[in-house]
Amino acid sequence: MPVNPGDTAWILISSALVMLMTPGVALFYGGMVRRKNVLSTMMMSFAALGLVGLLWVLYGYSLSFGTDIGGIIGRLDYLGLRQVGQEPSPIYASTVPHLAFMIFQAMFAIITVALITGAVVERIRFGALLLFSALWLTLVYCPVAHWVWGDGGWLAKLGALDFAGGTVVHICAGISALALALVLGPRRGFCHGEPMEPNNVPMVMLGAGLLWFGWFGFNAGSALTSNGLAASAFVATNTSAAAAAFTWMVLSWMYRRPTLLGTATGAVAGLVAITPAAGFVSPLMGIPIGMGAAIICYYCMLLRMKLRIDESLDVWAVHGMGGAWGALATGIFASAAVNAAGADGLLMGNVLQLGKQAIGVMAVGAFAFAATWVLGKLVDVTVGLRVGSMEETVGLDISQHGERAYGGLLR
Amino acid sequence: MKKIEAIIREEKLEPVRKSLEANGYFGMTVSEVSGRGRQKGIPLQWRVGEYRVDFLPKIKIEVVVLDDDVPRTLNAITASARTGEMGDGKIFVIPVENAVRVRTGENGENAI
Numbered sequence: 038m039p040v041n042p043g044d045t046a047w048i049l050i051s052s053a054l055v056m057l058m059t060p061g062v063a064l065f066y067g068g069m070v071r072r073k074n075v076l077s078t079m080m081m082s083f084a085a086l087g088l089v090g091l092l093w094v095l096y097g098y099s100l101s102f103g104t105d106i107g108g109i110i111g112r113l114d115y116l117g118l119r120q121v122g123q124e125p126s127p128i129y130a131s132t133v134p135h136l137a138f139m140i141f142q143a144m145f146a147i148i149t150v151a152l153i154t155g156a157v158v159e160r161i162r163f164g165a166l167l168l169f170s171a172l173w174l175t176l177v178y179c180p181v182a183h184w185v186w187g188d189g190g191w192l193a194k195l196g197a198l199d200f201a202g203g204t205v206v207h208i209c210a211g212i213s214a215l216a217l218a219l220v221l222g223p224r225r226g227f228c229h230g231e232p233m234e235p236n237n238v239p240m241v242m243l244g245a246g247l248l249w250f251g252w253f254g255f256n257a258g259s260a261l262t263s264n265g266l267a268a269s270a271f272v273a274t275n276t277s278a279a280a281a282a283f284t285w286m287v288l289s290w291m292y293r294r295p296t297l298l299g300t301a302t303g304a305v306a307g308l309v310a311i312t313p314a315a316g317f318v319s320p321l322m323g324i325p326i327g328m329g330a331a332i333i334c335y336y337c338m339l340l341r342m343k344l345r346i347d348e349s350l351d352v353w354a355v356h357g358m359g360g361a362w363g364a365l366a367t368g369i370f371a372s373a374a375v376n377a378a379g380a381d382g383l384l385m386g387n388v389l390q391l392g393k394q395a396i397g398v399m400a401v402g403a404f405a406f407a408a409t410w411v412l413g414k415l416v417d418v419t420v421g422l423r424v425g426s427m428e429e430t431v432g433l434d435i436s437q438h439g440e441r442a443y444g445g446l447l448r
Numbered sequence: 449m450k451k452i453e454a455i456i457r458e459e460k461l462e463p464v465r466k467s468l469e470a471n472g473y474f475g476m477t478v479s480e481v482s483g484r485g486r487q488k489g490i491p492l493q494w495r496v497g498e499y500r501v502d503f504l505p506k507i508k509i510e511v512v513v514l515d516d517d518v519p520r521t522l523n524a525i526t527a528s529a530r531t532g533e534m535g536d537g538k539i540f541v542i543p544v545e546n547a548v549r550v551r552t553g554e555n556g557e558n559a560i
Contacts, residue, residue, distance in 0.1 A: 298494070
Protein backbone atom coordinates (compact mmCIF):
# COMPACT_ATOMS: atom_id res chain seq x y z
CA MET A 38 0.00 0.00 0.00
CA PRO A 39 1.20 3.55 -0.70
CA VAL A 40 2.09 5.92 2.13
CA ASN A 41 -0.91 7.99 3.25
CA PRO A 42 0.16 11.57 4.12
CA GLY A 43 -2.63 12.19 6.65
CA ASP A 44 -1.94 8.98 8.53
CA THR A 45 1.79 9.59 8.45
CA ALA A 46 1.43 13.12 9.85
CA TRP A 47 -0.79 11.82 12.65
CA ILE A 48 1.55 8.98 13.62
CA LEU A 49 4.60 11.24 13.66
CA ILE A 50 2.77 13.80 15.79
CA SER A 51 1.49 11.03 18.05
CA SER A 52 5.04 9.72 18.47
CA ALA A 53 6.13 13.18 19.59
CA LEU A 54 3.15 13.38 21.97
CA VAL A 55 4.06 10.04 23.56
CA MET A 56 7.70 11.13 23.82
CA LEU A 57 6.58 14.10 25.94
CA MET A 58 4.91 11.73 28.39
CA THR A 59 8.26 10.51 29.70
CA PRO A 60 9.37 13.97 30.90
CA GLY A 61 5.77 14.12 32.18
CA VAL A 62 6.40 11.01 34.28
CA ALA A 63 9.64 12.61 35.51
CA LEU A 64 7.74 15.67 36.75
CA PHE A 65 4.87 13.58 38.11
CA TYR A 66 7.20 11.37 40.15
CA GLY A 67 9.76 14.09 40.88
CA GLY A 68 7.23 16.23 42.71
CA MET A 69 6.19 13.39 45.01
CA VAL A 70 9.53 12.53 46.59
CA ARG A 71 11.47 14.34 49.29
CA ARG A 72 13.48 17.34 48.14
CA LYS A 73 16.83 15.56 48.47
CA ASN A 74 15.78 13.03 45.80
CA VAL A 75 14.04 15.19 43.18
CA LEU A 76 16.77 15.05 40.56
CA SER A 77 17.54 11.37 40.97
CA THR A 78 13.85 10.53 40.60
CA MET A 79 13.49 12.65 37.46
CA MET A 80 16.75 11.30 36.09
CA MET A 81 15.49 7.71 36.32
CA SER A 82 12.69 8.56 33.87
CA PHE A 83 14.68 10.88 31.63
CA ALA A 84 17.53 8.35 31.34
CA ALA A 85 15.05 5.90 29.79
CA LEU A 86 14.82 8.25 26.79
CA GLY A 87 18.55 7.75 26.31
CA LEU A 88 18.87 4.07 27.15
CA VAL A 89 15.73 2.61 25.61
CA GLY A 90 15.85 5.03 22.66
CA LEU A 91 19.12 3.34 21.70
CA LEU A 92 18.32 -0.29 22.49
CA TRP A 93 15.00 -0.07 20.65
CA VAL A 94 16.47 0.88 17.26
CA LEU A 95 19.38 -1.53 17.71
CA TYR A 96 17.40 -4.69 18.53
CA GLY A 97 14.31 -4.03 20.69
CA TYR A 98 11.99 -3.33 17.78
CA SER A 99 13.06 -6.53 16.10
CA LEU A 100 12.48 -8.68 19.21
CA SER A 101 8.96 -7.24 19.50
CA PHE A 102 7.89 -6.96 15.88
CA GLY A 103 10.27 -9.21 13.93
CA THR A 104 9.08 -12.42 12.26
CA ASP A 105 7.37 -14.58 14.87
CA ILE A 106 9.13 -17.44 16.64
CA GLY A 107 6.54 -19.72 18.23
CA GLY A 108 4.27 -16.87 19.33
CA ILE A 109 6.85 -15.89 21.94
CA ILE A 110 9.34 -13.46 20.43
CA GLY A 111 10.37 -11.80 17.18
CA ARG A 112 13.31 -12.79 15.02
CA LEU A 113 16.27 -10.45 14.60
CA ASP A 114 15.38 -9.64 10.98
CA TYR A 115 14.93 -5.94 11.86
CA LEU A 116 18.25 -5.80 13.76
CA GLY A 117 19.67 -2.30 13.46
CA LEU A 118 16.55 -1.23 11.51
CA ARG A 119 17.42 -3.53 8.62
CA GLN A 120 14.37 -3.64 6.27
CA VAL A 121 12.74 -0.84 8.26
CA GLY A 122 12.56 2.07 5.85
CA GLN A 123 10.41 4.73 4.25
CA GLU A 124 8.02 2.22 2.71
CA PRO A 125 5.19 0.85 4.85
CA SER A 126 5.61 -2.49 6.56
CA PRO A 127 3.55 -5.19 4.82
CA ILE A 128 2.19 -6.25 8.24
CA TYR A 129 1.94 -3.32 10.63
CA ALA A 130 0.31 0.07 9.96
CA SER A 131 0.33 -0.41 6.23
CA THR A 132 -0.41 3.24 5.34
CA VAL A 133 2.56 4.89 7.09
CA PRO A 134 6.32 4.49 6.65
CA HIS A 135 7.66 1.52 8.59
CA LEU A 136 10.04 3.94 10.33
CA ALA A 137 7.07 5.94 11.65
CA PHE A 138 5.47 2.83 13.16
CA MET A 139 8.83 1.82 14.62
CA ILE A 140 9.45 5.17 16.35
CA PHE A 141 5.84 5.30 17.63
CA GLN A 142 6.47 1.92 19.28
CA ALA A 143 9.83 3.15 20.62
CA MET A 144 8.07 5.81 22.70
CA PHE A 145 5.89 3.13 24.31
CA ALA A 146 8.91 1.07 25.30
CA ILE A 147 10.61 4.16 26.75
CA ILE A 148 7.70 5.23 28.94
CA THR A 149 7.09 1.69 30.18
CA VAL A 150 10.63 1.51 31.54
CA ALA A 151 10.22 4.99 33.06
CA LEU A 152 6.97 4.04 34.79
CA ILE A 153 8.57 1.25 36.83
CA THR A 154 11.05 3.62 38.45
CA GLY A 155 8.31 5.07 40.68
CA ALA A 156 8.55 1.92 42.80
CA VAL A 157 12.21 2.24 43.69
CA VAL A 158 12.82 5.96 44.17
CA GLU A 159 14.99 7.38 46.97
CA ARG A 160 17.07 4.22 47.46
CA ILE A 161 18.16 2.45 44.26
CA ARG A 162 21.67 2.77 42.80
CA PHE A 163 21.52 4.55 39.47
CA GLY A 164 23.91 2.19 37.71
CA ALA A 165 22.00 -0.84 38.96
CA LEU A 166 18.75 0.68 37.72
CA LEU A 167 20.23 1.18 34.24
CA LEU A 168 21.41 -2.42 34.14
CA PHE A 169 18.03 -3.65 35.34
CA SER A 170 16.23 -1.45 32.78
CA ALA A 171 18.26 -2.83 29.88
CA LEU A 172 17.65 -6.43 30.99
CA TRP A 173 13.99 -5.77 31.67
CA LEU A 174 13.40 -4.18 28.27
CA THR A 175 15.03 -7.12 26.54
CA LEU A 176 13.59 -9.99 28.56
CA VAL A 177 10.21 -8.69 29.71
CA TYR A 178 8.94 -5.80 27.58
CA CYS A 179 9.97 -7.07 24.16
CA PRO A 180 8.44 -10.55 24.61
CA VAL A 181 5.21 -9.19 26.09
CA ALA A 182 4.87 -6.59 23.30
CA HIS A 183 5.32 -9.46 20.83
CA TRP A 184 2.72 -11.65 22.55
CA VAL A 185 0.08 -8.94 22.39
CA TRP A 186 0.90 -6.88 19.30
CA GLY A 187 3.36 -8.95 17.26
CA ASP A 188 2.13 -10.72 14.14
CA GLY A 189 1.76 -14.30 15.42
CA GLY A 190 2.05 -13.40 19.12
CA TRP A 191 0.16 -15.95 21.21
CA LEU A 192 -2.13 -13.48 22.99
CA ALA A 193 -2.88 -11.75 19.69
CA LYS A 194 -3.84 -15.12 18.20
CA LEU A 195 -5.99 -15.89 21.24
CA GLY A 196 -7.94 -12.69 20.55
CA ALA A 197 -7.11 -10.74 23.73
CA LEU A 198 -7.71 -7.06 22.95
CA ASP A 199 -5.27 -4.31 23.92
CA PHE A 200 -5.80 -1.17 21.88
CA ALA A 201 -2.96 1.02 23.12
CA GLY A 202 -1.03 -0.91 25.75
CA GLY A 203 -3.10 -1.48 28.87
CA THR A 204 -1.50 -4.91 29.15
CA VAL A 205 1.83 -4.35 27.43
CA VAL A 206 2.60 -1.03 29.10
CA HIS A 207 0.56 -0.68 32.27
CA ILE A 208 0.03 -4.16 33.69
CA CYS A 209 3.57 -5.04 32.72
CA ALA A 210 5.06 -1.93 34.37
CA GLY A 211 2.77 -1.99 37.41
CA ILE A 212 3.31 -5.64 38.34
CA SER A 213 7.04 -5.41 37.65
CA ALA A 214 7.20 -2.34 39.88
CA LEU A 215 5.73 -4.31 42.76
CA ALA A 216 8.19 -7.18 42.29
CA LEU A 217 11.20 -4.87 42.09
CA ALA A 218 10.10 -2.92 45.18
CA LEU A 219 9.80 -6.20 47.11
CA VAL A 220 13.30 -7.27 46.07
CA LEU A 221 14.75 -3.86 46.93
CA GLY A 222 13.01 -3.38 50.29
CA PRO A 223 11.59 -0.24 51.89
CA ARG A 224 13.21 3.16 52.27
CA ARG A 225 14.92 3.88 55.58
CA GLY A 226 12.34 5.16 58.04
CA PHE A 227 9.39 3.88 55.99
CA CYS A 228 8.53 1.19 58.51
CA HIS A 229 8.67 3.67 61.40
CA GLY A 230 6.10 5.86 59.72
CA GLU A 231 8.54 8.65 58.90
CA PRO A 232 6.60 11.15 56.78
CA MET A 233 7.80 11.13 53.16
CA GLU A 234 6.51 14.57 52.29
CA PRO A 235 6.13 15.47 48.59
CA ASN A 236 8.49 18.34 47.78
CA ASN A 237 6.51 19.99 44.99
CA VAL A 238 2.85 19.25 44.29
CA PRO A 239 2.60 21.87 41.49
CA MET A 240 5.23 19.83 39.62
CA VAL A 241 3.08 16.70 40.06
CA MET A 242 0.15 18.50 38.44
CA LEU A 243 2.31 19.72 35.56
CA GLY A 244 3.48 16.13 35.03
CA ALA A 245 -0.10 14.82 35.12
CA GLY A 246 -1.08 17.52 32.62
CA LEU A 247 1.68 16.52 30.21
CA LEU A 248 0.70 12.86 30.62
CA TRP A 249 -2.93 13.66 29.81
CA PHE A 250 -1.83 15.69 26.77
CA GLY A 251 0.56 13.02 25.52
CA TRP A 252 -1.99 10.28 26.10
CA PHE A 253 -3.99 11.52 23.10
CA GLY A 254 -1.05 10.40 20.97
CA PHE A 255 -0.79 7.17 22.96
CA ASN A 256 -4.45 6.17 22.52
CA ALA A 257 -5.78 8.03 19.48
CA GLY A 258 -2.45 7.44 17.74
CA SER A 259 -2.90 3.71 18.30
CA ALA A 260 -5.63 3.78 15.67
CA LEU A 261 -2.57 4.03 13.36
CA THR A 262 -4.73 5.96 10.93
CA SER A 263 -6.09 9.49 10.93
CA ASN A 264 -9.78 8.66 10.84
CA GLY A 265 -13.00 8.32 12.80
CA LEU A 266 -11.59 5.59 15.00
CA ALA A 267 -8.80 7.92 16.12
CA ALA A 268 -11.40 10.55 17.02
CA SER A 269 -13.45 7.96 18.90
CA ALA A 270 -10.43 6.82 20.90
CA PHE A 271 -9.51 10.46 21.59
CA VAL A 272 -12.94 11.23 23.06
CA ALA A 273 -13.05 7.98 25.07
CA THR A 274 -9.63 8.86 26.51
CA ASN A 275 -10.60 12.36 27.61
CA THR A 276 -13.91 11.15 29.03
CA SER A 277 -12.29 8.45 31.14
CA ALA A 278 -9.60 10.83 32.45
CA ALA A 279 -12.28 13.36 33.38
CA ALA A 280 -14.49 10.77 35.09
CA ALA A 281 -11.58 9.37 37.10
CA ALA A 282 -10.17 12.76 38.11
CA PHE A 283 -13.61 13.85 39.27
CA THR A 284 -14.26 10.59 41.13
CA TRP A 285 -10.91 10.68 42.94
CA MET A 286 -11.57 14.29 43.92
CA VAL A 287 -14.89 13.23 45.47
CA LEU A 288 -13.26 10.29 47.30
CA SER A 289 -10.62 12.61 48.71
CA TRP A 290 -13.33 15.07 49.70
CA MET A 291 -15.32 12.35 51.46
CA TYR A 292 -12.20 11.50 53.42
CA ARG A 293 -11.39 15.11 54.35
CA ARG A 294 -10.52 17.65 51.64
CA PRO A 295 -10.36 17.53 47.81
CA THR A 296 -6.61 17.42 47.12
CA LEU A 297 -4.86 18.40 43.91
CA LEU A 298 -2.46 15.48 44.39
CA GLY A 299 -5.40 13.06 44.49
CA THR A 300 -7.21 14.63 41.53
CA ALA A 301 -4.04 14.48 39.41
CA THR A 302 -3.56 10.83 40.42
CA GLY A 303 -7.17 10.10 39.50
CA ALA A 304 -6.68 11.54 36.02
CA VAL A 305 -3.70 9.23 35.46
CA ALA A 306 -5.69 6.22 36.74
CA GLY A 307 -8.47 7.01 34.28
CA LEU A 308 -6.01 7.35 31.41
CA VAL A 309 -4.43 4.00 32.30
CA ALA A 310 -7.76 2.18 32.41
CA ILE A 311 -9.05 3.50 29.07
CA THR A 312 -5.78 2.62 27.30
CA PRO A 313 -6.64 -0.97 26.30
CA ALA A 314 -10.27 -0.03 25.60
CA ALA A 315 -10.00 3.34 23.83
CA GLY A 316 -10.54 2.10 20.27
CA PHE A 317 -12.88 -0.79 21.11
CA VAL A 318 -15.59 0.95 23.17
CA SER A 319 -17.98 3.77 22.40
CA PRO A 320 -16.65 7.07 23.78
CA LEU A 321 -19.22 7.38 26.56
CA MET A 322 -18.01 4.08 28.06
CA GLY A 323 -15.13 6.22 29.27
CA ILE A 324 -17.40 7.20 32.15
CA PRO A 325 -17.85 3.79 33.86
CA ILE A 326 -14.27 2.82 32.98
CA GLY A 327 -12.86 6.02 34.48
CA MET A 328 -15.03 5.93 37.59
CA GLY A 329 -14.16 2.29 38.16
CA ALA A 330 -10.47 3.06 37.76
CA ALA A 331 -10.53 5.81 40.38
CA ILE A 332 -12.34 3.66 42.93
CA ILE A 333 -10.20 0.55 42.33
CA CYS A 334 -6.87 2.41 42.35
CA TYR A 335 -7.83 4.47 45.41
CA TYR A 336 -8.56 1.39 47.50
CA CYS A 337 -5.59 -0.55 46.12
CA MET A 338 -3.39 2.32 47.27
CA LEU A 339 -4.93 2.20 50.75
CA LEU A 340 -4.38 -1.57 50.81
CA ARG A 341 -0.75 -1.19 49.75
CA MET A 342 -0.17 1.28 52.57
CA LYS A 343 -1.93 -0.96 55.08
CA LEU A 344 0.29 -3.88 54.08
CA ARG A 345 3.29 -1.60 54.67
CA ILE A 346 4.83 -2.33 51.28
CA ASP A 347 7.08 0.49 50.13
CA GLU A 348 6.12 0.44 46.46
CA SER A 349 6.81 4.10 46.82
CA LEU A 350 4.81 5.95 44.17
CA ASP A 351 2.08 3.34 43.69
CA VAL A 352 2.91 2.12 40.20
CA TRP A 353 1.23 -1.16 41.11
CA ALA A 354 -1.98 0.46 42.35
CA VAL A 355 -2.35 2.94 39.47
CA HIS A 356 -0.79 1.17 36.47
CA GLY A 357 -0.99 -2.48 37.51
CA MET A 358 -4.48 -2.52 38.95
CA GLY A 359 -5.77 0.32 36.75
CA GLY A 360 -4.41 -1.57 33.75
CA ALA A 361 -5.98 -4.84 34.89
CA TRP A 362 -9.34 -3.13 35.34
CA GLY A 363 -9.00 -1.55 31.90
CA ALA A 364 -8.22 -4.89 30.26
CA LEU A 365 -11.20 -6.57 31.93
CA ALA A 366 -13.40 -3.53 31.22
CA THR A 367 -12.49 -3.91 27.54
CA GLY A 368 -13.96 -7.41 27.73
CA ILE A 369 -17.10 -5.95 29.30
CA PHE A 370 -17.75 -2.78 27.28
CA ALA A 371 -16.23 -3.57 23.85
CA SER A 372 -18.42 -3.34 20.78
CA ALA A 373 -17.57 -4.58 17.29
CA ALA A 374 -19.73 -1.74 15.93
CA VAL A 375 -17.04 0.74 17.08
CA ASN A 376 -14.13 -1.15 15.56
CA ALA A 377 -14.55 -4.07 13.20
CA ALA A 378 -11.07 -5.27 14.16
CA GLY A 379 -12.24 -5.57 17.77
CA ALA A 380 -14.93 -7.75 19.26
CA ASP A 381 -18.15 -7.63 21.24
CA GLY A 382 -17.82 -7.66 25.01
CA LEU A 383 -19.93 -9.00 27.86
CA LEU A 384 -22.57 -6.27 27.55
CA MET A 385 -23.07 -7.24 23.90
CA GLY A 386 -23.56 -10.84 24.97
CA ASN A 387 -20.06 -12.18 24.34
CA VAL A 388 -18.91 -13.77 27.61
CA LEU A 389 -15.92 -15.37 25.94
CA GLN A 390 -14.13 -12.04 25.37
CA LEU A 391 -13.95 -11.33 29.12
CA GLY A 392 -12.28 -14.73 29.58
CA LYS A 393 -9.70 -13.93 26.91
CA GLN A 394 -9.00 -10.59 28.59
CA ALA A 395 -8.58 -12.33 31.96
CA ILE A 396 -6.09 -14.77 30.43
CA GLY A 397 -4.10 -11.82 29.07
CA VAL A 398 -4.07 -10.08 32.45
CA MET A 399 -3.00 -13.18 34.36
CA ALA A 400 -0.40 -14.37 31.86
CA VAL A 401 1.30 -10.99 31.54
CA GLY A 402 0.99 -10.24 35.27
CA ALA A 403 2.48 -13.59 36.32
CA PHE A 404 5.29 -13.45 33.78
CA ALA A 405 6.16 -9.83 34.59
CA PHE A 406 6.24 -10.52 38.33
CA ALA A 407 8.35 -13.66 38.11
CA ALA A 408 10.79 -12.35 35.49
CA THR A 409 11.27 -9.04 37.29
CA TRP A 410 11.85 -10.77 40.59
CA VAL A 411 14.58 -12.91 39.04
CA LEU A 412 16.20 -9.97 37.21
CA GLY A 413 16.06 -7.84 40.35
CA LYS A 414 17.77 -10.56 42.41
CA LEU A 415 20.32 -11.08 39.66
CA VAL A 416 21.29 -7.41 39.58
CA ASP A 417 21.32 -7.33 43.39
CA VAL A 418 23.78 -10.21 43.81
CA THR A 419 26.03 -9.06 40.96
CA VAL A 420 26.34 -5.27 41.26
CA GLY A 421 24.06 -4.47 44.23
CA LEU A 422 20.70 -2.76 43.87
CA ARG A 423 20.74 -0.48 46.85
CA VAL A 424 22.72 2.57 47.88
CA GLY A 425 24.57 2.60 51.21
CA SER A 426 22.73 3.89 54.26
CA MET A 427 24.76 7.11 54.36
CA GLU A 428 24.10 7.76 50.67
CA GLU A 429 20.40 7.20 51.27
CA THR A 430 20.34 9.58 54.24
CA VAL A 431 22.18 12.31 52.34
CA GLY A 432 19.86 11.83 49.37
CA LEU A 433 20.39 10.40 45.93
CA ASP A 434 20.70 13.77 44.19
CA ILE A 435 24.06 14.35 45.81
CA SER A 436 25.20 10.74 46.36
CA GLN A 437 24.29 9.39 42.89
CA HIS A 438 24.47 12.46 40.67
CA GLY A 439 26.62 15.08 42.44
CA GLU A 440 24.08 17.86 42.01
CA ARG A 441 21.12 19.31 43.85
CA ALA A 442 17.77 20.65 42.74
CA TYR A 443 17.68 23.85 44.70
CA GLY A 444 21.00 25.70 44.96
CA GLY A 445 22.05 28.84 46.77
CA LEU A 446 23.39 29.51 50.25
CA LEU A 447 20.02 29.94 51.93
CA ARG A 448 17.35 27.40 51.17
CA MET B 449 21.71 45.01 76.75
CA LYS B 450 19.40 42.09 76.14
CA LYS B 451 18.59 40.14 73.00
CA ILE B 452 14.92 39.41 72.55
CA GLU B 453 14.15 36.38 70.40
CA ALA B 454 10.49 36.23 69.53
CA ILE B 455 9.06 33.22 67.69
CA ILE B 456 5.71 34.25 66.29
CA ARG B 457 3.07 33.38 63.74
CA GLU B 458 4.03 34.18 60.14
CA GLU B 459 1.08 36.50 59.65
CA LYS B 460 2.01 38.52 62.78
CA LEU B 461 5.31 39.80 61.39
CA GLU B 462 3.86 43.09 60.15
CA PRO B 463 1.99 44.06 63.37
CA VAL B 464 5.05 43.15 65.48
CA ARG B 465 7.39 45.11 63.21
CA LYS B 466 5.12 48.16 63.52
CA SER B 467 4.90 47.94 67.30
CA LEU B 468 8.70 47.59 67.61
CA GLU B 469 9.13 50.64 65.41
CA ALA B 470 6.64 52.55 67.59
CA ASN B 471 8.94 51.73 70.53
CA GLY B 472 11.98 53.12 68.75
CA TYR B 473 13.52 49.87 67.49
CA PHE B 474 14.05 49.88 63.72
CA GLY B 475 16.83 47.31 63.54
CA MET B 476 15.96 43.65 63.70
CA THR B 477 16.79 40.31 62.14
CA VAL B 478 13.96 38.16 60.80
CA SER B 479 14.16 34.53 59.75
CA GLU B 480 11.79 31.82 58.62
CA VAL B 481 11.98 28.92 61.04
CA SER B 482 10.14 25.67 61.72
CA GLY B 483 9.14 24.56 65.16
CA ARG B 484 6.50 23.21 67.43
CA GLY B 485 5.10 23.84 70.84
CA ARG B 486 1.78 22.85 72.39
CA GLN B 487 0.04 23.35 69.05
CA LYS B 488 1.71 20.09 67.86
CA GLY B 489 1.64 19.36 64.12
CA ILE B 490 -1.12 19.39 61.54
CA PRO B 491 -2.41 16.52 59.37
CA LEU B 492 -1.90 16.86 55.59
CA GLN B 493 -3.23 14.55 52.86
CA TRP B 494 -1.21 12.25 50.64
CA ARG B 495 -2.74 10.68 47.52
CA VAL B 496 -4.85 8.58 49.86
CA GLY B 497 -4.85 8.91 53.63
CA GLU B 498 -2.80 11.46 55.48
CA TYR B 499 0.50 12.18 57.19
CA ARG B 500 1.42 14.55 60.01
CA VAL B 501 3.65 17.54 59.66
CA ASP B 502 5.23 17.99 63.07
CA PHE B 503 7.05 21.26 62.56
CA LEU B 504 5.11 24.30 61.47
CA PRO B 505 6.48 27.41 59.78
CA LYS B 506 7.06 30.34 62.14
CA ILE B 507 8.88 33.66 62.07
CA LYS B 508 11.77 34.42 64.43
CA ILE B 509 12.51 38.07 65.18
CA GLU B 510 15.76 38.97 66.91
CA VAL B 511 16.17 42.45 68.34
CA VAL B 512 18.72 43.75 70.85
CA VAL B 513 17.37 46.36 73.31
CA LEU B 514 18.55 48.41 76.30
CA ASP B 515 17.94 46.77 79.70
CA ASP B 516 15.39 49.43 80.65
CA ASP B 517 13.41 48.86 77.47
CA VAL B 518 12.94 45.11 77.99
CA PRO B 519 9.51 45.19 79.73
CA ARG B 520 7.84 47.53 77.24
CA THR B 521 9.35 45.72 74.27
CA LEU B 522 8.01 42.44 75.59
CA ASN B 523 4.61 44.05 76.08
CA ALA B 524 4.67 45.46 72.55
CA ILE B 525 5.48 42.08 71.02
CA THR B 526 2.99 40.05 73.04
CA ALA B 527 0.21 42.57 72.44
CA SER B 528 0.74 42.63 68.70
CA ALA B 529 1.45 38.91 68.16
CA ARG B 530 -1.33 37.40 70.27
CA THR B 531 -4.43 35.66 68.92
CA GLY B 532 -5.24 33.70 72.08
CA GLU B 533 -5.03 30.36 70.24
CA MET B 534 -2.33 27.72 70.65
CA GLY B 535 0.59 28.43 68.36
CA ASP B 536 1.06 32.12 69.18
CA GLY B 537 4.73 31.48 69.91
CA LYS B 538 7.33 32.25 72.59
CA ILE B 539 9.75 35.00 73.54
CA PHE B 540 13.20 34.47 75.05
CA VAL B 541 15.35 37.16 76.67
CA ILE B 542 19.12 36.62 76.55
CA PRO B 543 21.92 38.75 78.04
CA VAL B 544 24.23 40.41 75.51
CA GLU B 545 27.85 41.05 76.41
CA ASN B 546 28.73 43.57 73.74
CA ALA B 547 27.69 44.95 70.39
CA VAL B 548 29.72 46.52 67.59
CA ARG B 549 28.51 48.64 64.68
CA VAL B 550 30.53 47.34 61.74
CA ARG B 551 30.56 50.65 59.79
CA THR B 552 31.98 52.82 62.57
CA GLY B 553 33.41 50.42 65.10
CA GLU B 554 31.23 51.93 67.86
CA ASN B 555 30.88 49.71 70.93
CA GLY B 556 28.26 48.79 73.50
CA GLU B 557 24.91 50.55 73.88
CA ASN B 558 25.80 53.11 71.22
CA ALA B 559 26.02 50.34 68.67
CA ILE B 560 22.44 49.08 68.95
